Amino acid sequence: xxxxxxxxxxxxxxxxxRDDLIPDTAKWIALCKQLLADGCTGLAPxxxxxxxxxxxxxERMEMLDALIEAGVPAAKLMPGTGMCAFPDTVxxxxxxxxxxxxxxxLLPPFYYKGVSDDGVFRAVAEVIERVxxxxxxxxxxxxxxxAVVGYSPAVIERLLAAYPGTVVGMKDSSGDWDYQKSVxxxxxxxxxxSGSERFLLANLRLSGVGTISAMANVIPDKIRxxxxxxxxxxxxxxxxxxNRYREATRDYAAIxxxxxxxxxxxxxxxxxxxxxxLTNLSESAAEAMLTKFATA
Amino acid sequence: xxxxxxxxxxxxxxxxxRDDLIPDTAKWIALCKQLLADGCTGLAPxxxxxxxxxxxxxERMEMLDALIEAGVPAAKLMPGTGMCAFPDTVxxxxxxxxxxxxxxxLLPPFYYKGVSDDGVFRAVAEVIERVxxxxxxxxxxxxxxxAVVGYSPAVIERLLAAYPGTVVGMKDSSGDWDYQKSVxxxxxxxxxxSGSERFLLANLRLSGVGTISAMANVIPDKIRxxxxxxxxxxxxxxxxxxNRYREATRDYAAIxxxxxxxxxxxxxxxxxxxxxxLTNLSESAAEAMLTKFATA
Numbered sequence: 001x002x003x004x005x006x007x008x009x010x011x012x013x014x015x016x017x018r019d020d021l022i023p024d025t026a027k028w029i030a031l032c033k034q035l036l037a038d039g040c041t042g043l044a045p046x047x048x049x050x051x052x053x054x055x056x057x058x059e060r061m062e063m064l065d066a067l068i069e070a071g072v073p074a075a076k077l078m079p080g081t082g083m084c085a086f087p088d089t090v091x092x093x094x095x096x097x098x099x100x101x102x103x104x105x106l107l108p109p110f111y112y113k114g115v116s117d118d119g120v121f122r123a124v125a126e127v128i129e130r131v132x133x134x135x136x137x138x139x140x141x142x143x144x145x146x147a148v149v150g151y152s153p154a155v156i157e158r159l160l161a162a163y164p165g166t167v168v169g170m171k172d173s174s175g176d177w178d179y180q181k182s183v184x185x186x187x188x189x190x191x192x193x194s195g196s197e198r199f200l201l202a203n204l205r206l207s208g209v210g211t212i213s214a215m216a217n218v219i220p221d222k223i224r225x226x227x228x229x230x231x232x233x234x235x236x237x238x239x240x241x242x243n244r245y246r247e248a249t250r251d252y253a254a255i256x257x258x259x260x261x262x263x264x265x266x267x268x269x270x271x272x273x274x275x276x277x278l279t280n281l282s283e284s285a286a287e288a289m290l291t292k293f294a295t296a
Numbered sequence: 297x298x299x300x301x302x303x304x305x306x307x308x309x310x311x312x313x314r315d316d317l318i319p320d321t322a323k324w325i326a327l328c329k330q331l332l333a334d335g336c337t338g339l340a341p342x343x344x345x346x347x348x349x350x351x352x353x354x355e356r357m358e359m360l361d362a363l364i365e366a367g368v369p370a371a372k373l374m375p376g377t378g379m380c381a382f383p384d385t386v387x388x389x390x391x392x393x394x395x396x397x398x399x400x401x402l403l404p405p406f407y408y409k410g411v412s413d414d415g416v417f418r419a420v421a422e423v424i425e426r427v428x429x430x431x432x433x434x435x436x437x438x439x440x441x442x443a444v445v446g447y448s449p450a451v452i453e454r455l456l457a458a459y460p461g462t463v464v465g466m467k468d469s470s471g472d473w474d475y476q477k478s479v480x481x482x483x484x485x486x487x488x489x490s491g492s493e494r495f496l497l498a499n500l501r502l503s504g505v506g507t508i509s510a511m512a513n514v515i516p517d518k519i520r521x522x523x524x525x526x527x528x529x530x531x532x533x534x535x536x537x538x539n540r541y542r543e544a545t546r547d548y549a550a551i552x553x554x555x556x557x558x559x560x561x562x563x564x565x566x567x568x569x570x571x572x573x574l575t576n577l578s579e580s581a582a583e584a585m586l587t588k589f590a591t592a
Contacts, residue, residue: 059381279411
């Protein structure tokens, strides 16, 4: 197996919705291609930022098919396939492996709370066993601030022992640098993406492989620059510049803020459509955020 | 509209799984019929206790069809139709309304956290609008200990104002009696089920309509007895008896414990099958729990 088959800057691609809240697949595919042209090394469609947990299994499967048919290289894709319901996770992960996706980003089942490490291990193990395809490359998606259920170091260790070559990495969106550092240091060769570009430089300095960052939807070039130049003398300065963009949006609901930026840039107000339970920023909050972002 | 079209003792029916973790629909239908014969006034399939959030939309739709085809009266059913993904919730709620189900039990979308009251309101409103069927009767499912996202009194008030005759009641599994009391007292005519039989007597004394209780899977007759006799002199004593059964299982994972009881009663070890991320009790924990339960 090559080292770091995937690495770099991935966007959890925003999902444009039509006014009837159906995903606008053509607009989505165009965004995917634009992001790759603008600096993303790969794409993580169906992430938290993609409102993917408001998308049904049929919607995700059709969109993934369409994206690859439209010519986006499957090898550059790491779709989110960890769904609430077990058979959905199996079906979507199997499809991704069959289509040659570079990896899948696997949320643990997130409805039941207080589940044991055994339960989380078994949830991942059953998916891998049922998919039964050695093309499957699993990146664990750790995001306890939202999913509540996460991956403990003990679970990572068991999964790496049981499924070497299949469980290959992680996106850590814990927001807890100490956790990410412990995974980076504790599991050499396990490919850790920072779930936020805020930790990109620190991640790369500890042999991490990059970032899967919501902000890569709107500043892919700047994040890619730091990724490409993290050994340069001004890397810290570049990280600080990225932090200013994050700072500009931090007081606002993240997905709504990013869709505001897309709407402003494109002049297309359909970008403001969000599936419930998410809601738009107020006009005044949006203006304030857009001003901060433009001057970051 | 009749007052209290539904009321009484509902079981969130356990879902028997085969060894390959596919729902055993025949065994499930038999359990549903047995529970109605044993004292349940109605059934709430696809609840938390049913492992429903590990079931896919296709599985739930097929099971609901099969249950009604097998002769269980749709009017006695309140299936859980609030799923993680918006189109799934719409599809299953529409099916339940079309089939004549007495109601649907609606979880709010539960992946995204920190959502606003506006977002929760809009999530329910969009489902009702899209189903567009005045046979739909919505019972809000409030279970913040697991779903994290819940229904605030302000959201209930807005929903009742916007959709009178459609939003008709609630199952409150908050475990917070003060919350349930405030809803019972604040919204006369809104049909509140206690999510635990622990509050059944208190619920009925404040004009609540009954309970949707996990324990109704195993002691439907005893819960029904209290429901039928809550005005009698020994009602408090009956409530205390119910509490002893709960006490016997409270130190154990609830769904695993109930499946242990089913396996012991029927001699059918397939009852122990659970979908991940849930896990079985250890043999020793199971024995200890079963002993406590048998002597409650």
